[in-house]
Amino acid sequence: MTWREVFGHDEPYPEQADGIDTAVETADDGGFTVVEGACGTGKTMLALTAGIDRVRDPDSPYERVVVLTSVKQQLRQFEDDLRTVNANLPDDWRPVSGLTLVGKSDVCPYSRERVAGVDDSNVYERCEGLRERTRNLASESGPTTASALAGEARRAQTGLADTGSGGPSYLETAGEPTPYLPELPEHGDTEFCPFYAQFLDDLPEDGEPVEAVPFDFEDAGLLEPSDLVSLSAGFGTCPHSTMGAVLPHVEVVLGNYYHAFDPTTVATFTGSLVDETTFLVCDEAHMLEPRVRDLVSSGVGDRSLRDAENEVTRVIQPVEFDEAGRETQGSTADADLVKGELKKSDVTLRELKETREFLRDLREELDRRVTAHLDREMPDWRADLTRLDDAEIPLREPEEPAVDEISEWAEEVGYDGGTWVRAETVGAVVGRILNSAEEDDKRRAAPGVGRVLGEWYRCDHERYFRELELERTWDEMEPPDSWRRAYNARLALYNCVPSDAIGDRLAEFGGGVLMSATLAPMDIFRTVSGLDALAESGRPVEERTYGLTFPAENRASFAVDAPKFTYANRGSPDEQNPTRQAYAAAVSEVAESPGNVLVGMPSYGEAEWMAGVLRGIVDKPVLLDESSDDGATESLKAEFFGGEAKVLVTSLRGTLTEGVDYRGDRLSAAVVCGVPLVNTSSPRTKAVKTAYDRAFDGSGFETALTVPAVRKARQAIGRVIRGGDEVGVRVFVDARYARESWNGVREYFPDYEREEFQPVSPDMLGFGLERFWSER
Incomplete structure (x- = not known):
């Protein structure tokens, strides 16, 4: 067997083949491969192929692949690629089993249907209380009580249906009827959960919890949350408990960072995944440090x-x-x-x-x-x-x-x-x-x-x-x-400084892949993610960087040598000084590009200023993204993607410049203004910088502030070219992107981006844009 039998397409890109070979070899030695790959590299299939190959190899110690990502859209991409793998396996191979991890609110039948007083706001507390009472009832009257509890709930539903009160009385969820009423049953005066009672009844006395799962999952391929709910609830058993029972036995588990790095979650639910038999895939790994910092604070x-x-x-x-x-x-x-x-x-x-x-x-x-x-x-x-x-x-x-x-x-x-x-x-x-x-x-x-x-x-x-x-x-x-x-x-x-927490947790896995489109500089990523410490302990760490594989003639890339967009230069939004005028002129020229244009500003306040300026200049609708809830953001995206061409102005520290799919004709240009450093006057930010200074030889400002800011900017620019036939313009506006100065940031780009983003003066930007679009 070779990994090519697992690979989901006819032929890998050269970069994919190199990455898979490297990941397989490194994982065999108990190490990690770090991949920075531009859009189109096929990182998702690369990582899945390497991991599944190790799991399916009988001589390999790996038993499962665990994929972690901080972006829901990327989770969907892994699901799609796993389906592709299964669709193209040799005919005599069984499907690769997979499971997507979700929270209780997504799988609890009562919470999903908003019945029995259970909803998103209280599902965790209600679930724990109901489980506790169900266990107590099951332990009070002997080993058959769990069966009796589930039986009581089933009989209550049947009895109500027999009254002829009109229509079925059972609870239905995920398109599947359950054997219970929408209301919680009571034993005496005590409420209990019949789904959990059935799960307890199905548990073998001395066997594995997986033996309580009432359906075949090994040949089911990817088990999505809706599949898990319909199969479990249809049998009358608890979907969340079933998910926990199945968890250690599927070949690919898809989840979020907290499933491996949140101490409480690992201790109570996912601990069986964190061991040397797991091949770990960390997607969007540039977010590993800030996400884990939050989890271990x-x-x-x-x-x-x-x-x-x-x-x-x-x-x-x-x-x-x-x-x-x-x-x-x-x-x-x-x-x-x-x-x-x-x-x-x-x-x-x-x-x-x-x-x-x-x-x-x-x-x-x-x-x-x-x-x-x-x-x-x-x-x-x-x-x-x-x-x-x-x-x-x-x-x-x-x-x-x-x-x-x-x-x-x-x-x-x-x-x-x-x-x-x-x-x-x-x-x-x-x-x-x-x-x-x-x-x-x-x-x-x-x-x-x-x-x-x-x-x-x-x-x-x-x-x-x-x-x-x-x-x-x-x-x-x-x-x-x-x-x-x-x-x-x-x-x-x-x-x-969460590097110790990250490195210690990575060390518990057998090996794997950490990947993103924006990891450079690699030496800094290795330091802050604890990989250097891992390498010092004898675990190999290999690096691979792959640039854009799409036709170079389909894109134009500019680094505009405008005055630095710092507060000292630009002043407040009420001021109309030369710096602000230069940025307004540069962004308005990019905004005139045909199609949708994304404008990234260092803050929501600056985004509001730029949107106001553009509304008086650009002959397109100008949308403003404000700090808001998920519903408002989704509505704004739908408005941007639909109908005529528009300009969307947002903060580079928001959610619309990272992990959002702008594939196809959804975006033709992106322009980033300034370097989106966090508020350096915050006590917490000062403390982080100081801690990094002491931990990493005085490089606190660079390591803790500058590099993450440049990654944010590169993520925004990366929204434009997402496919081989896409055409677009990418523009950084700020002298720090254009010059090799003492506070410049070009050194934090990988080589292929430094070559593409050639410096231009503000007065030459319009000429470059006009020439590019005239040739399309």
């Missing part, structure tokens, strides 16, 4: 601290009242239950009380600091809370690693490291007690709060930055002169 809000304090109190009260010979009030927990759990957990009542006191004092200290900050920044803030904006309150100097002020406060008032760490154990115990004693479907605050407080103490102060985040909300239940009416304050623990 943590925090706890003021309201969660309040809820955790209340939960601890509800556990303490039964014991206090029992010892005083009084009837318990304010808690459903039984004193004997609490005492039993405390004994098993080696947690004392005194430790519970100390943790409660710590939580209360922590909230008071947080209140003091937020109030002092607002009094300092806006002394009359109480007069109108609607004027308050999101804010950061650093707990140390961002550029000087040191112990944070909250930790210092805790030590001064007598809370040592044991208090912080003990909160984690106490929180877990409190959660278990309340889950046993209270039947409300609530996610307990105490376990999460305790976990964050433990991390707050354990994490170092050089790579982690601690601050208070003030997020604008509105809560009418809070006093009108309290900041809590306008804000939820959050203790944030931010992982500035």
Whole structure:
């Protein structure tokens, strides 16, 4: 067998063949291949072919391929390519089994149909509560109870249908009828989930959970979420539990970064995928560092601290009242239950009380600091809370690693490291007690709060930055002169340098491919993704860079030597200085290109300015993308793609310049203005830069800020040419793209882009555009 029998097309591109050979050989040695490939390289098929080849080779240790991507559109591309692979396998081969991972809201029959009081907003809490009660019922009356529960629910549906009340009474989802009513059944006075009861009943006593799956998935090819739901729910069993049972046994698993890098998700659901028998594919790998940074950072809000304090109190009260010979009030927990759990957990009542006191004092200290900050920044803030904006309150100097002020406060008032760490154990115990004693479907605050407080103490102060985040909300239940009416304050623990977390997790996999269209410079990507550390440990890391394979005559690429688009040069949008005039002129010339034109600006504020300018110049409708929800963004895309040619102006830090399909005639030109650096005055940004300076030999600004900004710009430009017959124009406007100066960014382009994006002066851009379009 060779990988060509797996490859889904007649003949690979030369770049694909080279990439597949490299990935197979490197994975055999337990290593990773890093691929930067421009659009048209066929990266998706490259990675799938290499991984499936290793899985299907009987001499290979690999048992599955796990694909991670941060973009839903790319997930669809992997699904399509897996179908293509299966459609072209040799006749005597069984299909490659595959599964797309989704959340509970996508597969829970009740949530999908918005019945039984379950929807997207509460499906996780409701599911956990129903599962807990179903397990408890199944364990109370012997091993047949799960079967009896499912049977009760089936009989209830049948009985109602027999009444002749008109039409079927069963719940239907994914086009398939289920054997149950749309309402949740009850056993006695206790609600339970019949789908989960059926899954429990099907579980073999000593066998694998996969044996409880009531349908064949090994020969089914790709199992999409709708397939999983219809097959599972039609049998009356839980689709989400079925997904978990199938998960370790399919050959290709498609998911998101959090399925491999979020500690909680790995611990509770996807841990079976993270081992040396998995061939890992990280798509859109330029997003690996920022996405994992978010996943391995943590925090706890003021309201969660309040809820955790209340939960601890509800556990303490039964014991206090029992010892005083009084009837318990304010808690459903039984004193004997609490005492039993405390004994098993080696947690004392005194430790519970100390943790409660710590939580209360922590909230008071947080209140003091937020109030002092607002009094300092806006002394009359109480007069109108609607004027308050999101804010950061650093707990140390961002550029000087040191112990944070909250930790210092805790030590001064007598809370040592044991208090912080003990909160984690106490929180877990409190959660278990309340889950046993209270039947409300609530996610307990105490376990999460305790976990964050433990991390707050354990994490170092050089790579982690601690601050208070003030997020604008509105809560009418809070006093009108309290900041809590306008804000939820959050203790944030931010992982500035996630390379260790990324590298450590990558090391748990057998090998694989990390790929994107924008990874350059490779040496920086290897550093921030932990691959260099992996290589130092003896795991091979191979690099491949493939440029555009489409006809060069179909595209024109310009780097316009205009004044740098920095605040110092451009001023505010109200000013009409020479820098702004130069950018308005350059963008308007590109916008006159035939067809749709995408304009990327460094921020939404600058996008608004440019859209206003173009509406007075360009003879096309000009659309403005504003920071908004997914629904508004999808509506804007549909408007842009439909009808006459238009100009769409957006922020380079938004969602329309990355991962969006502009294939075909959807886009004929893209122009990027400026280098989209994040706000360098933010305390968090300063802390990240400082941490990178210390971790990577003083290259913090380059590594943490400049390179990610250039990747954003390159992603936007890459939207134009998506196929061999497509024609388009790509323009960078800013001297930093055009010159090899001290703060230029051309050095961060791969060689093939530096060659294509030749510098031009602003007055020559119009000539170049006119010549290109006149020849089309």
